[in-house]
Amino acid sequence: xxxxxxxxxxxxxxxxxxxxxxxxxxxxxxxxxxxxxxxxxxxxxxxxxxxxxxxxxxxxxxxxxxxxxxxxxxxxxxxxxxxxxxxxxxxxxxxxxxxxxxxxxxxxxxxxxxxxxxxxxxxxxxxxxxxxxxxxxxxxxxxxxxxxxxxxxxxxxxxxxxxxxxxxxxxxxxxxxxxxxxxxxxxxxxxxxxxxxxxxxxxxxxxxxxxxxxxxxxxxxxxxxxxxxxxxxxxxxxxxxxxxxxxxxxxxxxxxxxxxxxxxxxxxxxx
Amino acid sequence: xxxxxxxxxxxxxxxxxxxxxxxxxxxxxxxxxxxxxxxxxxxxxxxxxxxxxxxxxxxxxxxxxxxxxxxxxxxxxxxxxxxxxxxxxxxxxxxxxxxxxxxxxxxxxxxxxxxxxxxxxxxxxxxxxxxxxxxxxxxxxxxxxxxxxxxxxxxxxxxxxxxxxxxxxxxxxxxxxxxxxxxxxxxxxxxxxxxxxxxxxxxxxxxxxxxxxxxxxxxxxxxxxxxxxxxxxxxxxxxxxxxxxxxxxxxxxxxxx
Ligand SMILES: Nc1ncnc2c1ncn2[C@@H]1O[C@H](COP(=O)(O)OP(=O)(O)OP(=O)(O)O)[C@@H](O)[C@H]1O
Ligand SMILES: [Mg+2]
Numbered sequence: 001x002x003x004x005x006x007x008x009x010x011x012x013x014x015x016x017x018x019x020x021x022x023x024x025x026x027x028x029x030x031x032x033x034x035x036x037x038x039x040x041x042x043x044x045x046x047x048x049x050x051x052x053x054x055x056x057x058x059x060x061x062x063x064x065x066x067x068x069x070x071x072x073x074x075x076x077x078x079x080x081x082x083x084x085x086x087x088x089x090x091x092x093x094x095x096x097x098x099x100x101x102x103x104x105x106x107x108x109x110x111x112x113x114x115x116x117x118x119x120x121x122x123x124x125x126x127x128x129x130x131x132x133x134x135x136x137x138x139x140x141x142x143x144x145x146x147x148x149x150x151x152x153x154x155x156x157x158x159x160x161x162x163x164x165x166x167x168x169x170x171x172x173x174x175x176x177x178x179x180x181x182x183x184x185x186x187x188x189x190x191x192x193x194x195x196x197x198x199x200x201x202x203x204x205x206x207x208x209x210x211x212x213x214x215x216x217x218x219x220x221x222x223x224x225x226x227x228x229x230x231x232x233x234x235x236x237x238x239x240x241x242x243x244x245x246x247x248x249x250x251x252x253x254x255x256x257x258x259x260x261x262x263x264x265x266x267x268x269x270x271x
Numbered sequence: 272x273x274x275x276x277x278x279x280x281x282x283x284x285x286x287x288x289x290x291x292x293x294x295x296x297x298x299x300x301x302x303x304x305x306x307x308x309x310x311x312x313x314x315x316x317x318x319x320x321x322x323x324x325x326x327x328x329x330x331x332x333x334x335x336x337x338x339x340x341x342x343x344x345x346x347x348x349x350x351x352x353x354x355x356x357x358x359x360x361x362x363x364x365x366x367x368x369x370x371x372x373x374x375x376x377x378x379x380x381x382x383x384x385x386x387x388x389x390x391x392x393x394x395x396x397x398x399x400x401x402x403x404x405x406x407x408x409x410x411x412x413x414x415x416x417x418x419x420x421x422x423x424x425x426x427x428x429x430x431x432x433x434x435x436x437x438x439x440x441x442x443x444x445x446x447x448x449x450x451x452x453x454x455x456x457x458x459x460x461x462x463x464x465x466x467x468x469x470x471x472x473x474x475x476x477x478x479x480x481x482x483x484x485x486x487x488x489x490x491x492x493x494x495x496x497x498x499x500x501x502x503x504x505x506x507x508x509x510x511x512x513x514x515x516x517x518x519x520x521x522x523x524x525x526x527x528x
Contacts, residue, residue: 072422089425096426103419108441108518117437118427151522169427 018045019205020069020173024078026230027064038064040230041078051199051206053216055263056226062209063099065231066177069207070096082173095171097179099209101159105150111137112146115165136168139194141187156183163191167198173205174198180215189247192219196245213267217260218245225266235266306488315492323477331462331473332500334390338397339458343451346402350409350447351435371407375400375457376464383468393465393473401458408450412443445519448512455508459501474500 027039038061046052056062067073069080071090080087082094095118098104105114115133124132137143140160150158163179176195180188192215198204210216216223220239227234239259241250250256294308319328353363379396386392416439424434440447466475478493513520 067422070422070426072425090428092428094426096422098419098423100419103417104423106420106438106441107522108444117433118429121428121430121433149518149521151518151525165427 017048019048019050019083020046020207021081021084022065022069022078023081025065025068025075025080026077027061027068027073028076029064037230039068040232042226042231042233043078044224044233044236046205046207047221048205049199049203050221051196051208051219052222052224053220054207054209054224054226055211055213055216055267056231057267058211060226060229061231062226063177065226066096066175066207066209069175070094091173093172095166095169095174097162097166097174097176099177099181101162101182102150102155104162105158105165107149107151110147110149111142111153111161111164114150114161115168118165118169132168132170136164139167139198140164140191156187159183160187160191170202171204173207175207177209178211179208181211188215193247195219200244213260213263214251217241217256217263218247218250223263225263227267234269237263237266303485304487306491310488311491311495314488315495318477318489318492319474319496327473327477328496331466331475334393334397334473335458335462335504338394338462339401339455341394341398342401342454342458343405345398346405346450346454347409347447349402350406351413351439353406354410354413355439367403367407367410371403375403375461379461379465379468382465388468388470393462393470396465397458397461400461401454404453404457405447405450408446408453409443412446412450413439415446416442444516448516452505452508452512455504456501459504463497 025042028037068075071087223237225234297307353359382392382396463475466473467479470476481489
């Protein structure tokens with residue numbers, strides 16, 4: 001039945017088979033009187049090859065949600081599933097770029113070896129291994145820093161190392177937690193386009209948490225707006241913008257401004 | 272640059288001046304307890320460099336090296352087990368903290384009564400006493416590995432061996448090294464103490480024997496040798512540590528500047 005699947009068509013959520021399904025997910029930290037309910041009853045899906053952004057105020061529980069999706073923390077109730085299989089531990093087809101990029105790199109390894117570490121147990125032929133590492137480092141513009149240590153790099157560069165590590169791993173599902181937060185505007189545009197390119201090239205399914213509404217609209221097929229405490233899905237906004245997207249012309253479209261306003265009003269709306 | 276030079280000069284000059292002063296003030300000394308430094312050095316050469324080099328100096332050093340190596344391997348190994356296995360943690364934690372409270376030298380009499388005065392006793396004493404600082408530092412080091420690094424290892428599905436060797440060991444490395452440095456000092460102290468208690472061989476035994484037979488120059492020569500060995504061992508340790516943990520030294524230096 002897999003064989004009959006049609007090639008992915010972007011911008012048509014209904015036709016896309018769900019890859020990642022979050023159903024009535026809730027997460028409570030701790031127990032007893034100190035229990036803190038962070039997420040309550042989240043439901044949404046992400047189709048194969050889709051790019052979905054999650055936006056929401058700081059502290060709403062976005063990182064918590066991603067940790068549940070990555071199998072790092074068990075959900076208190078409800079499920080998250082990939083292709084119908086409930087996620088119980090870190091899934092093989094997934095990579096996660098952590099929000100805390102400076103703490104997520106091994107300070108004792110050079111940039112190159114950091115990118116290499118997750119690939120060791122994949123037992124790739126040496127040539128492919130090197131090719132993957134080089135391509136990933138070039139893609140984030142860090143080929144020149146391959147032999148430096150993470151602590152010798154700026155915050156934005158460290159963040160790009162973490163992204164390169166995920167890219168070289170070639171996951172089917174890529175999850176990123178505020179991945180472009182501390183890079184300059186120019187690099188940010190480049191990384192956004194890189195994100196769209198790898199979706200085209202590898203058919204990756206991509207989930208990005210961001211604070212930047214313009215970025216969310218530019219990248220996404222859909223934007224999931226989280227809000228309230230504990231976190232709920234306030235709305236899922238379908239983004240209808242023509243592909244391929246372009247930093248200058250797409251952002252200049254009247255539809256872009258419309259969709260942006262829609263997402264913004266969802267966030268500003270009192271819960 | 273100039274400041275660095277001054278510091279260097281101070282570091283080398285001060286001991287040099289002290290030795291010179293010692294030499295001058297002791298030159299005509301008739302006090303039997305403080306013989307002239309020249310005489311001490313003469314005895315130093317005669318005793319340690321030739322006569323007793325093989326039988327005592329090498330023997331002591333071998334005990335030190337073997338005992339310390341064993342202590343490091345066992346300490347790090349047990350530390351991993353204690354930190355990573357919940358059962359072992361509950362079972363061993365209180366015991367370790369009780370045993371660490373006993374001064375290392377106080378262990379020696381126990382081993383004498385258990386295994387006698389031989390070389391085994393000295394090795395076991397050194398190993399056991401020197402093991403604790405490394406063990407405790409390893410446990411602390413592994414428990415304080417950053418949770419984000421653990422999450423990264425899980426997300427990228429590193430194998431168990433990879434997690435241990437590529438993540439936990441290097442992450443705990445700086446703390447393990449501090450523990451190993453304390454262990455080295457402990458090993459050294461226990462080496463001497465175990466020789467002084469009832470042994471007839473080794474630098475410690477020779478030094479104590481010299482004192483008991485009023486050969487003060489020989490005694491001072493022994494103390495001098497122990498000082499040199501202790502200093503040398505620490506120096507070697509520092510050099511290796513700075514090489515292995517170059518990433519740590521570098522990142523700390525960068526963080527300070
Ligand atoms: N391990 C934990 N134990 C208890 N509470 C936690 C834990 N992790 C997070 N929280 C709490 O859960 C809430 C949501 O945190 P989370 O990090 O998921 O927010 P976020 O949406 O990612 O915020 P930001 O946009 O600032 O990154 C916060 O109030 C936080 O204090
Ligand atoms: Mg977060």
